[in-house]
Amino acid sequence: MSASVSESTGDRFSYRCHYGATVLDDHRTRFTLWAPDAETVRLELSRTPGGEPEVLSMEKGQNGHFALELECPPGAHYRYRISDDLAVPDPAARAQHEDITGPSVVIDPQGHGWKNSHWQGRPWHETVILEVHVGVLGGFDGVRKRLQDWAGMGITAIELMPVNEFPGARNWGYDGVLPYAVEASYGTPDQLKAMIDEAHGLGLMVFLDVVYNHFGPDGNYLPHYAGDFFTGERTPWGDEIDFERPQVRDFFIDNALMWVEEYRFDGLRFDAVHAINNDGFLREMSERIKAQVNDTRHIHLMLENERNSASLLESTYTAQWNDDIHNVLHALLTGEHEGYYADYCDHATDKLASALHGGFIFQGQNDRHGHSRGEPSGHLPPTAFIAFLQNHDQVGNRAMGERLISLVDQERLEAATALLLLCPMIPMLFMGEESGEQHPFLFFTDHRDELADAVREGRRSEFADFSHFKDEKTRAQIPDPNAVSTFEQSCLKSESMDDPEAAMWRTRYMTLLDIRHAEIIPRLPGTRPMGAVPLGEGAILAHWRMGDGTVLAIAVNLGKQRVSIDAPEGQRLYELGESDDATTLAPGAVRACLSSHL
Template identity: 55%
Template sequence: MKWGPQRISGDEIRFRLWAPDPDVVHLEFSDDTALEMSRHDAGWFEIDAAVPVGTCYRFRVDNELAVPDPASRQQSGGVHAWSVVTDPDAYRWTSADWRGRPWEEAVILELHVGALGGFAGVAQQLEHWRSLGITAIELMPIGDFGGARNWGYDGVLPYAVAESYGTPDELKALVDQAHGLGMMIMLDVVYNHFGPDGNYLGAYAASFFDETANTPWGGAVAVLRGPVRRYFIDNALMWLDEYRFDGLRFDAVHAIGNVEFLDEMAAEIRAKMPDRQIHLVLENEHNDPDRLLPGQYDAQWNDDFHNVMHVLLTGEAEAYYAGFADDPTTMLARCLSQGFIYQGEDAGNGPRGKPSAHLEATSFVSFLQNHDQIGNRAMGERLLHLTDPARLRAAVALLLLCPQIPMLFMGDETGSHSPFLFFTDFNDELADAVRNGRRQEFAHFKAFSDPETRESIPDPNHPDTFMASAPQPGPDAAQWLSFYADLIALRHQHIVPRLKDARGIDAAILGDKAVSARWKMADGSTLVIALNLGESAVTFPSPDGVILFALGEAGEPASFAAWILI
């Protein structure tokens, strides 16, 4: 059986709920009508009712607890309130012939919909990003969550778009507009846990969760159970089919802990959408190359690239950066030539990863900043506050001209100094717990070891914390825009046409914080880059081919060069 309301014909809607624990479930409408649902095998309840689009409904469990539909497409009044009957076929698409773009053409910009003013606010910036050369935007999770402000990873109704962002049709209009501009649009989805405010599943379907496993955010989802597995796979299919997203980024799949589920989900998506270019990307701390083979997932977020680059740029070595502080130059060389840095070595808490040198370079999404790496800092600082601009420009050149798929974070392109802070909209005891927990999280950092200093960490629930996270152009916005535009144009002209099946050849250590690397490209040419983020001059390899880009004096600190050998 499928989750969520299904149109039978006309106004006839079939309502379903998987509720294996209670004896009785009623379907309630906002006009005080209540209908007892029929119990079917395996814990499903079902009933057909003739109701128009816009009808508000909910379920009452064992004549006591009223709950929203866990597969609601839209809410009215928040995640504790009424679900709304929608018509998924009502929107009239203007870009119906869109089939997507090849993965190797992706230059991704990650963004937070709420911080940019909702779906309508994001739509207003599409032409700006297209003119920069961005070919794909990636939305942080938009499933409905408690309150009006959230990163999205505290979602509890993953089928419903967040009310504070807009309606389902306004989201479709955003996707439609992006496609009309030739841009892909991807969505970050969370299938490893639910947020703490408004998750009622455990009240009537305790077996939705695996009582033997836990995640950092609470009980693990029991994807071995059929209804649970269908809940998430059907959600993925909904975003790709009903909303026509071009791809999905699956959050922290290592916390799901079931590769069979991942394989089944990828296979079903590929089978049901063979005529579209759908791109599936994992976040996976396990550095598992087996999921990145042809026909499965296109790529994985390469946290290794970010972590080692952050150490090289800032010198920070606390928390997870400690695993990249011992010989980061050698680690960067391995990352460029082979993809993953950790390929089975001890990462500080046991072995992590497997060999990845056999994978295409485009199997890795690289970034210097993203929501996690900025927002999980106590004060949400961007790299412009943590390193000097000259070295940052060299790092940006590496990001945009190496064969791994590049991803920017909103505001990067304008040299924004705005922080991206952790924000929520919880109340009462939960608000206190999140605020205090956030501050205690940084107690082991030297800068926040003093309790009074920790009080300076912004309150996640205060509206000002959210408002401060909207990216504002920096004082050198024009120069940064020009810099990014030039590099992205070079990528589209010289790298992208040669990118499919490109693989690393080797990399060399040139000196402290200085490396060179080579890749064999699709046309048989060789791409070479050289980078120096150190304090001393080094000798770059001789650029015998066509110079694509050079920054600074070759081999001097904060210098970069890229060239093609035909």
């Protein structure tokens, strides 16, 4: 089996993986499949799309690997014939024809010539993320049309929800089964590269969500020929993946490196790694990615991790999505207390102070289920935490997909936004947030037949314990994930300069981001928290010692009552709300100051 290797020729890049169809030159391709449970594997190859396939025996090597090298141009279609009654797509295919069950397509990774091949990325402390779903924006070309506008607002990175192949044409992407293949309904691999290339030309980093903790329920053929890919145990999301096996590790680490090296992504966000019960694999993956890039580019590796493993953030990973700070802010703003918000609604102001000072709220305490969660995180810099008021999970996993703008009064939402964009944690926005989007973002899929029924009923049953949805008739109003209308409701409206409401919100975000870029970002390296104290219900005064020795103070009142305050001293960076009384802070008010001392 050939080793993986990164290759570049001027303005063209590729990453040669252990598995899949590897284009060796203009005429020859090598096919490699790990199928330890198969006695024989035959390659069904159509050298021209739609042509009559040739059936060719693959050579069986050690440890269940099958390989074949032959004359084959890019664009050819192929499948692996495992048995007389089973032909499967390539699990490491870079593209598919006719969805996940169709033939795989041979892709030449060096087909795209990069205009911005010398782009090296941006330092992490400059990051301001906008999370986007490619499908609701009209595919890769639709995203591309918005890049200049986002860059002009002060966004420095866009984070794409997963773009690998999934069943059908509408999906969040987190239950995909072909992690190497670009989703055909979004565009081609070269269109994705062109979008990333243009983003780099505008100074924008591009991050990608990747899912290595499970495969989706439709189209996963690995158990038929590689049972050793799995442990034999079941998880809530399907068969547990065996990360102890080197072939499995190579499969996923190669995938990460392909996105970084071949597609030139500036970073990856690893979805729900708490479902990967193997920190050794997580550490190896980070180490191999960093060794491959070798300090030639800024590459940022982010986690979603309910375990709050602060140790993984000390040197292994760049940062973690901080669900704790989102959850406590949401509880304070909305008063919601069901589901996981039950862990945050009691003593919420104290918990917000804890998050602003020490990163995680749960640093080993028991949650509502009596389970200890988290590790001490106070020694980590604020930039190890990604803060947000909304994301795809927190909006889309609501029954009706409501955005925060429809749940909270405008003054307090503005105040929370100011805290988000001016505090030293790395801020993240969810697409549409920057322009006051009020359309919902719903959970949508494109499943068929029995699976579609199961997903619809499963989705509605998830909310049976919530007070508003205890009645079956009420639950029936929850949108059907498989309905085209559910997807269409989630699509962002076209940007219009004539929309005064959108223009108002955009001005607010640009004002705050201008301040962040001018006054906060240059001082972020070396920043340490100095403490955060409650001023009253929902009101906080927090201080940070910035990297240049100055002190940033932010006072914010997310509550509904006026509170007393010792007015922060120094240069006034931003003020929101009533300013005629320096000794009190009105609901929805914010004061941010920068001084040379505390």
